[in-house]
Amino acid sequence: MIITYAQIDGFKNLSGISFEPDPKYNIIVGQNAQGKTNLLEAMWIMSGCKSFRGSKEKDYICLSGNKMTSKIKVRDSVREQKIEFEMFRSQNMPKQIHLNGVKQKGARALFDVFKCIAFIPDDVDIIKGSPEKRRSFIDMAASQLDPVFVLHLNKHNVVMNQRNALLKGIMQGTSKPDILDIWDRQASREGAVISYMRNEYISRINRICGELYKTISGGEELLEIEYKSNVYRSEDFERPCGEEAVEQYYRKIRDNEEYDIRTGSTHVGVNRDEIAIKINGVSARDYGSQGQIKSAALVMKLAQAEIFMKRSKEAPVVFLDDVMGELDEKRQRFIFDMIKDMQVFLTTPNEGALLPEIKGKVMRISGGKLIDEQDDISSYRE
Ligand SMILES: Nc1ncnc2c1ncn2[C@@H]1O[C@H](COP(=O)(O)OP(=O)(O)O)[C@@H](O)[C@H]1O
């Protein structure tokens, strides 16, 4: 899939941007704080996903403006579609999403329309960061693959908020414990499905990562990604996610209830899951070198792209934010080999740090504006 047209205005510092990207490589060049990442982000949000850099939606709108718009056209093997995303500063104007001119209820409608994947320097946090970072990596990837997963996650969040509020109430003596069971039942139903879906996604990503990591490490090293469910042992996943699995989840919650009430929050379940990432049998987080951690994070993202492709027969658009210059030649070549058939947008403050074989349309950005191509005879890197 490729972006054939983009128009952005009022998104953070960006103004008056419109361009037709190259179907292959697009190189966005600019000094620090000029709007390179913002430009990727303004396209990324058209996938219906939250910002890859964790920005809040209200911060999408330019500080000195009242409105942001981002429009793109995306073409896949079937057709070209137009996505429009508008937000307003005014509290009573909800965000507007249009697909082919038809108003959509929410961003979720875009999941199936535009698929993209972003590589950012912070990706190493998938390995180095808290368990929450790993869970959200897996959850975001699994959601893009199967929108049903998001429904379960959202439902589970709602149930957890209710349950935790009630636990606090019980702790303070203002609520009675008898309704807790309603939330326990619902949490178990959602939690069981989420656990099974996480398990499935992680086993798939593990198989692909193993292969890729072998290649990037010259055949020497073994990368393993393993789901550490808070409720189930790995053999439990061999039976289907039915009543028995829900019951097991429920028992786990009940067994811990006293402690939950005493502390006023939930301590078991999918919110406590971990994803173990090991290189040659030991924790990458604790024992990996910088280079191993960087490679492992890269491979996990590339595996995500491969799973997309297999699933939808459609390559995602790839965003590389400031990562190429950071990587040595071997790793740059490895990535480029993997994404050579995809449309790529990459940002860099320094074109000179890119591999010479990375050729394509060069867009220069300064103060949130693209520098007019007509004035810029070198807008293709040959
Ligand atoms: N809501 C906003 N309104 C206006 N400017 C913003 C907003 N959010 C961020 N910026 C500006 O965007 C710029 C950073 O853009 P960014 O895309 O991160 O730069 P870079 O080119 O380094 O990737 C900064 O100048 C920052 O002040």
Ligand SMILES: [Mg+2]
């Ligand atoms: Mg940046």
